[in-house]
Amino acid sequence: MNKLGLIIKREYLTRVTRRSFILATLLTPLAFALFFVIVGVIFSYESDDSKRIAIIDEGNMLEKKMRDENNLFFKFVDTELDILKKNFDDFDYDGILVIPPIKDIMTKDHTVYYYSDKQPTLDVETLIRSRVRNSIRNYKIDQLELQRDQLEAINTKISLEPEPINESGEDASKITGAIAAVIGGVMGMIMYMTVFIYGMMVMRSVMEEKTNRIVEVMISSVKPFQLMLGKIIGVGAVGLTQVAIWAILIPSIGFLVQIIFGFNSSPNMPLPTEGAEINPDDAQAMAAMVLAELQSQDWLMILPLFILYFLGGYFLYSSLFAAVGSAMGDDLGEGQALTIPITIPVILAFYIMFVAIQAPNSSLAVFSSIFPLFSPIVMPARLAFGPPIWEVLLSVAVLIGTSIFFVWLSGRIYRVGILMYGKKVSIKELGKWMFYKD
Amino acid sequence: MNILQLENVQKAYEKHIAVNDVSFNVPKGSIFGLLGPNGAGKTSLIRIITTITRADVGQVYLDGEKLNSRHPEQIGYMPEERGLYKKMKVGDHLMYLAQLKGLSKIKAKEEITYWFKKFDIEDWWDKKVEELSKGMQQKIQFIATVIHRPKLLILDEPFSGLDPINTNLIKDEIDELHQNGTSIIFSTHRMEQVEEICEHIVLINQGKNILEGKVKDIKNQYKKNLFQIDFEGNLPNDIHSFATVKDQKKNAIVLQLQEGQDSNKILRHLLDKGIIIHAFNEILPSLNEIFIRQVEEQNNQI
Numbered sequence: 001m002n003k004l005g006l007i008i009k010r011e012y013l014t015r016v017t018r019r020s021f022i023l024a025t026l027l028t029p030l031a032f033a034l035f036f037v038i039v040g041v042i043f044s045y046e047s048d049d050s051k052r053i054a055i056i057d058e059g060n061m062l063e064k065k066m067r068d069e070n071n072l073f074f075k076f077v078d079t080e081l082d083i084l085k086k087n088f089d090d091f092d093y094d095g096i097l098v099i100p101p102i103k104d105i106m107t108k109d110h111t112v113y114y115y116s117d118k119q120p121t122l123d124v125e126t127l128i129r130s131r132v133r134n135s136i137r138n139y140k141i142d143q144l145e146l147q148r149d150q151l152e153a154i155n156t157k158i159s160l161e162p163e164p165i166n167e168s169g170e171d172a173s174k175i176t177g178a179i180a181a182v183i184g185g186v187m188g189m190i191m192y193m194t195v196f197i198y199g200m201m202v203m204r205s206v207m208e209e210k211t212n213r214i215v216e217v218m219i220s221s222v223k224p225f226q227l228m229l230g231k232i233i234g235v236g237a238v239g240l241t242q243v244a245i246w247a248i249l250i251p252s253i254g255f256l257v258q259i260i261f262g263f264n265s266s267p268n269m270p271l272p273t274e275g276a277e278i279n280p281d282d283a284q285a286m287a288a289m290v291l292a293e294l295q296s297q298d299w300l301m302i303l304p305l306f307i308l309y310f311l312g313g314y315f316l317y318s319s320l321f322a323a324v325g326s327a328m329g330d331d332l333g334e335g336q337a338l339t340i341p342i343t344i345p346v347i348l349a350f351y352i353m354f355v356a357i358q359a360p361n362s363s364l365a366v367f368s369s370i371f372p373l374f375s376p377i378v379m380p381a382r383l384a385f386g387p388p389i390w391e392v393l394l395s396v397a398v399l400i401g402t403s404i405f406f407v408w409l410s411g412r413i414y415r416v417g418i419l420m421y422g423k424k425v426s427i428k429e430l431g432k433w434m435f436y437k438d
Numbered sequence: 439m440n441i442l443q444l445e446n447v448q449k450a451y452e453k454h455i456a457v458n459d460v461s462f463n464v465p466k467g468s469i470f471g472l473l474g475p476n477g478a479g480k481t482s483l484i485r486i487i488t489t490i491t492r493a494d495v496g497q498v499y500l501d502g503e504k505l506n507s508r509h510p511e512q513i514g515y516m517p518e519e520r521g522l523y524k525k526m527k528v529g530d531h532l533m534y535l536a537q538l539k540g541l542s543k544i545k546a547k548e549e550i551t552y553w554f555k556k557f558d559i560e561d562w563w564d565k566k567v568e569e570l571s572k573g574m575q576q577k578i579q580f581i582a583t584v585i586h587r588p589k590l591l592i593l594d595e596p597f598s599g600l601d602p603i604n605t606n607l608i609k610d611e612i613d614e615l616h617q618n619g620t621s622i623i624f625s626t627h628r629m630e631q632v633e634e635i636c637e638h639i640v641l642i643n644q645g646k647n648i649l650e651g652k653v654k655d656i657k658n659q660y661k662k663n664l665f666q667i668d669f670e671g672n673l674p675n676d677i678h679s680f681a682t683v684k685d686q687k688k689n690a691i692v693l694q695l696q697e698g699q700d701s702n703k704i705l706r707h708l709l710d711k712g713i714i715i716h717a718f719n720e721i722l723p724s725l726n727e728i729f730i731r732q733v734e735e736q737n738n739q740i
Contacts, residue, residue: 213517432452
């Protein structure tokens with residue numbers, strides 16, 4: 001086995017066999033699962049608490065109609081409020097809902113009262129408000145003698161259907177933009193995190209070797225460049241392994257959680273909006289549309305490109321981190337200033353990514369997805385929007401070229417840095433090292 | 439035959455000249471001392487020899503061949519600042535370093551087993567490096583340096599941080615390697631060790647080679663014809679006509695002879711006078727003295 005291979009193997013194996021790696025890799029998805037379980041339990045717990053609610057409807061606006069829901073049981077009563085309040089405990093109600101009659105039919109505000117020794121929970125309040133609102137609406141319609149179907153006709157549902165100019169162009173459905181934004185956001189996010197996590201890992205490892213003084217032993221056997229490259233590739237492989245394991249574990253654990261606990265892993269929060277109940281048919285149609293949209297994405301192009309950008313971005317940034325790590329002394333804090341020039345473009349790219357999701361063809365997005373310091377984060381975010389082929393090709397070519405150049409450049413700094421002790425190094429000095437002779 | 443030849447080697451870092459026109463030869467199979475005060479350029483020279491860096495000017499030959507990228511496998515280098523991967527197991531660590539030196543897996547395992555047996559540390563294979571004491575780690579360092587049976591061994595301050603027992607252990611190993619024909623470069627500023635171990639030396643100061651040769655020859659070259667005589671009896675008064683008395687105690691005297699004077703003559707004269715001689719030694723200058731004198735002389739010139 002050649003030396004580079006040996007180095008990669010060691011860098012990889014010592015990391016993936018470390019207990020902390022195994023724990024982090026396995027526990028992170030479990031932590032996600034646990035989080036969802038806990039959130040789910042919290043939300044389902046509330047609805048376990050059954051309530052009996054008495055309704056006093058003096059104007060009979062609800063016409064004694066109020067469906068029981070989940071653990072809420074409604075009962076219309078004719079008893080006086082005062083008597084009910086006095087004997088609240090004997091009646092065994094949890095709350096009393098008082099609906100005063102509407103005096104002016106044209107009023108837009110109406111207050112109902114809820115008597116209880118406890119605050120109504122958010123979901124109860126939402127449900128009551130929406131039910132009463134609908135009932136009063138019906139009551140008003142009847143009182144005003146309006147035609148129900150005419151009223152319905154007033155509300156026109158508008159949907160915007162994007163159509164291509166050319167006959168041959170792809171027909172995008174109305175949710176294409178949203179789905180692409182989600183895919184892009186997730187990809188950009190993964191890129192951002194991996195560049196930081198594994199780039200920092202490379203930097204720390206280089207620093208350790210230097211402060212350990214193992215590095216001088218190593219470079220009497222191998223070239224500094226081999227050592228650096230081996231480390232970058234080894235750690236990169238560790239990163240791919242971890243991401244791959246997560247990619248498999250997180251969805252499967254999520255799936256298991258859904259089956260075992262029987263609730264949605266993304267609990268739909270009862271939103272306190274005034275909107276009417278969502279038509280279940282609509283929700284189903286929506287899900288089908290999302291699924292179809294996901295399937296219609298050109299994954300065969302997106303995924304390999306994603307991996308390409310992952311590798312390009314990783315090599316580019318981790319080599320810079322390696323160079324900075326080599327220049328650092330024993331003191332992590334002292335060298336922190338050196339990492340700033342590297343972290344700034346990463347963070348900038350992260351923010352540009354959000355712009356790129358909203359306006360994937362804006363000039364900022366186009367420029368940033370070609371500029372190699374930004375492209376590993378910005379371009380993956382644009383991929384789902386189907387950017388022009390020439391932009392992708394150009395961006396990939398520029399990225400690969402720049403990565404190779406940066407690895408080489410960092411190697412030149414690294415070979416000087418790892419042998420330099422007891423000196424506080426400035427960025428300017430790093431620049432000088434590049435031009436040192438061997 | 440020389441294992442290592444340096445010809446007019448020069449190396450500069452920015453404005454600082456680390457190695458300035460240094461030439462010397464290391465004879466094959468010798469123990470060679472590379473001496474010099476701190477910052478003299480020893481480490482820079484070693485880094486050139488071990489191909490870590492390259493000379494700006496000049497040539498280096500290993501075993502008659504111009505230095506090339508295959509040579510690190512024939513050199514064993516133990517740097518002054520040395521360390522190990524703390525989290526690795528001792529056995530795995532040595533396997534790794536041995537394979538990087540070009541040994542096959544099987545051969546590497548064989549060699550490690552040999553050394554473990556030799557140092558009686560066979561149960562260390564699965565220990566983590568961080569579990570070992572500093573002295574134990576030094577042993578591992580040494581094994582790592584010699585595991586590929588290098589032609590040329592370069593030891594930079596090999597005894598720094600070693601306790602006397604481990605120092606002796608390593609000394610014995612160096613001796614044994616020397617017996618087996620390994621050429622050894624020994625870099626240090628500790629002169630008493632050099633005198634004890636080295637046959638040849640080169641003295642470097644401020645990047646320049648200021649003294650080179652066999653230890654015996656150098657000592658002779660710098661001797662001042664001083665003799666110490668331990669005796670019993672009364673010294674004759676005419677001793678002053680033979681030599682200058684440098685120091686006199688009750689039963690010992692230090693004499694300096696004139697150039698060309700015969701030490702036997704004094705000895706015979708004293709014996710004739712009926713003085714009992716217990717010892718008659720020539721005082722050779724210690725390398726330490728020569729070292730300090732030479733370094734100071736050169737520093738004063740500048």
